[in-house]
Amino acid sequence: xxxxxxxxxxxxxxxxxxxxxxxxxxxxxxxxxxxxxxxxxxxxxxxxxxxxxxxxxxxxxxxxxxxxxxxxxxxxxxxxxxxxxxxxxxxxxxxxxxxxxxxxxxxxxxxxxxxxxxxxxxxxxxxxxxxxxxxxxxxxxxxxxxxxxxxxxxxxxxxxxxxxxxxxxxxxxxxxxxxxxxxxxxxxxxxxxxxxxxxxxxxxxxxxxxxxxxxxxxxxxxxxxxxxxxxxxxxxxxxxxxxxxxxxxxxxxxxxxxxxxxxxxxxxxxxxxxxxxxxxxxxxxxxxxxxxxxxxxxx
Numbered sequence: 554x555x556x557x558x559x560x561x562x563x564x565x566x567x568x569x570x571x572x573x574x575x576x577x578x579x580x581x582x583x584x585x586x587x588x589x590x591x592x593x594x595x596x597x598x599x600x601x602x603x604x605x606x607x608x609x610x611x612x613x614x615x616x617x618x619x620x621x622x623x624x625x626x627x628x629x630x631x632x633x634x635x636x637x638x639x640x641x642x643x644x645x646x647x648x649x650x651x652x653x654x655x656x657x658x659x660x661x662x663x664x665x666x667x668x669x670x671x672x673x674x675x676x677x678x679x680x681x682x683x684x685x686x687x688x689x690x691x692x693x694x695x696x697x698x699x700x701x702x703x704x705x706x707x708x709x710x711x712x713x714x715x716x717x718x719x720x721x722x723x724x725x726x727x728x729x730x731x732x733x734x735x736x737x738x739x740x741x742x743x744x745x746x747x748x749x750x751x752x753x754x755x756x757x758x759x760x761x762x763x764x765x766x767x768x769x770x771x772x773x774x775x776x777x778x779x780x781x782x783x784x785x786x787x788x789x790x791x792x793x794x795x796x797x798x799x800x801x802x803x804x805x806x807x808x809x810x811x812x813x814x815x816x817x818x819x820x821x822x823x824x825x826x827x828x829x830x831x832x833x834x835x836x837x838x839x840x841x842x843x844x845x846x847x848x849x850x851x852x
Contacts, residue, residue, distance in 0.1 A: 567824050568645070570676040578647065578676060579614060582606045582640060589640035591616065591668075592815050595629040598772050599789050599811045602628050604638075607667070613654060614670045630668065632656060637814025638670070645680055646743075648814045648823065649673040677820055679743060683827045686740040686747070690836040695738035697748050697777040699767065699806075734766055738777055739805070741833065743826045746790070748775070748806045749798065767806060769795055775808065779829045786822065786829075788813075 570578060582589070583606050591604045604616040616638070618628055630636070632653050639648040655669030689695050736750040750767075767773065771792045778785045790808040797804050810826075813819035 568678040592637040639814045645678040649676045683743040686742045687833045688740045700733045746808045
């Protein structure tokens with residue numbers, strides 16, 4: 554029933570699943586061994602890890618971590634820590650925030666242990682097409698400010714994301730506590746973005762020039778205003794790739810947005826991002842009939 558509702562939903566619609574359907578959805582994830590992504594804060598930085606949901610009862614949800622993933626680091630997580638969970642299944646991406654209530658050791662050497670979570674009161678479902686990149690309309694110039702995330706900001710718990718965003722925004726206006734760079738938004742989805750920097754540094758490893766300001770794997774803050782009359786969006790992101798532009802005078806950064814699944818405030822930001830993707834998509838439609846103006850790469 555839930556998947557049928559989502560299939561009929563509009564591009565900007567977020568379907569809310571209440572407690573009566575939560576267990577059914579999570580049991581489906583267990584039965585089909587769907588890989589989920591857990592996002593969490595550790596030592597002031599956002600991290601993501603692949604997990605499998607292994608069991609559910611009335612009070613607890615167990616997820617199994619593993620160290621078999623070559624690029625996955627050991628998970629450093631604590632009881633009572635808020636986390637976000639997301640997974641893709643059929644027509645939608647399912648997201649919810651919850652809290653760690655227990656930690657259990659691994660039963661075999663190849664596993665990283667079991668994390669016991671509180672069963673979420675509700676789950677949000679977003680159509681998967683909202684995670685396809687949409688180009689910024691040609692009529693808009695959307696400026697972006699990027700900065701390195703600082704540990705003192707990152708230590709704020711995900712459950713206090715709104716306070717963290719306000720604090721970061723204040724520091725952004727004052728210009729303290731971070732190293733900033735300005736660029737332009739090229740495309741956006743509910744899960745990522747591409748930004749072209751105005752004044753790039755030399756490529757990593759090039760000893761003839763200065764060290765680059767931003768590198769692959771870094772966690773950064775980003776701030777932009779989707780439309781002139783709107784309030785700015787403030788996000789955390791990880792740099793997935795950094796590629797020089799063909800003209801050699803600028804650089805593209807591919808960004809993965811992180812942390813939105815881990816708090817109710819983050820869910821509201823995610824809902825707003827879905828709306829931005831839809832508006833950009835609709836604004837591109839006249840041009841898209843003449844040329845392919847919408848990208849089909851996922852975040």
